[in-house]
Amino acid sequence: MNPRVGIIMGSDSDLPVMQAAGSILEEFGIAFELTVVSAHRTPLRMVEYARTARDRGLQVIIAGAGGAAHLPGMVASLTSLPVIGVPVRSSNSIDGWDSILSILQMPNGVPVATVALNAAKNAGILAASILGAQDKALGDKITQWKSRQEAEVLEKAAKMKKDGWNNTFDD
Numbered sequence: 071m072n073p074r075v076g077i078i079m080g081s082d083s084d085l086p087v088m089q090a091a092g093s094i095l096e097e098f099g100i101a102f103e104l105t106v107v108s109a110h111r112t113p114l115r116m117v118e119y120a121r122t123a124r125d126r127g128l129q130v131i132i133a134g135a136g137g138a139a140h141l142p143g144m145v146a147s148l149t150s151l152p153v154i155g156v157p158v159r160s161s162n163s164i165d166g167w168d169s170i171l172s173i174l175q176m177p178n179g180v181p182v183a184t185v186a187l188n189a190a191k192n193a194g195i196l197a198a199s200i201l202g203a204q205d206k207a208l209g210d211k212i213t214q215w216k217s218r219q220e221a222e223v224l225e226k227a228a229k230m231k232k233d234g235w236n237n238t239f240d241d
């Protein structure tokens with residue numbers, strides 16, 4: 071299967087966070103590729119990756135980086151594909167806010183869909199939802215996945231009640 075989603079990150083040290091995007095895409099049966107592309111350390115690789123992504127068949131790019139996290143925004147400036155940015159709380163990140171704001175505060179004209187700090191799983195779900203908008207089978211799969219998630223939460227609420235925690239809402 072040709073990859074539909076490209077997962078890139080500024081360093082291999084981002085992988086422990088970013089692998090969650092791959093895991094959830096795998097769960098949805100979406101083919102993806104994953105590699106390191108650094109905006110600052112491999113700028114020409116970044117340009118080539120972003121410029122060729124669409125022609126290579128990618129439909130969404132997930133880009134994670136920490137600290138002065140320019141990768142998602144720069145990639146978004148170079149492609150018309152949707153780019154989802156994952157701010158990573160990395161070794162060179164002060165407290166995570168630097169990564170968040172570097173990815174979030176894009177200028178008009180170059181949007182990056184920014185998820186929460188380290189929220190690579192949500193980036194994967196968002197990528198799947200973007201693809202699922204045009205792909206009925208995938209859209210149905212995501213709907214079922216969300217129903218299962220809902221059922222799991224309701225089970226947890228029922229268990230808490232059974233364990234004796236006061237809950238008049240479900241009476």
Ligand code: RP5
Pocket residue numbers: 079080081082083084108134135136137138158160161162
């Ligand atoms: C960023 O610097 C990377 O995305 C990573 O989050 C951070 C630290 O990189 P390493 O020093 O671990 O390679 O560009």
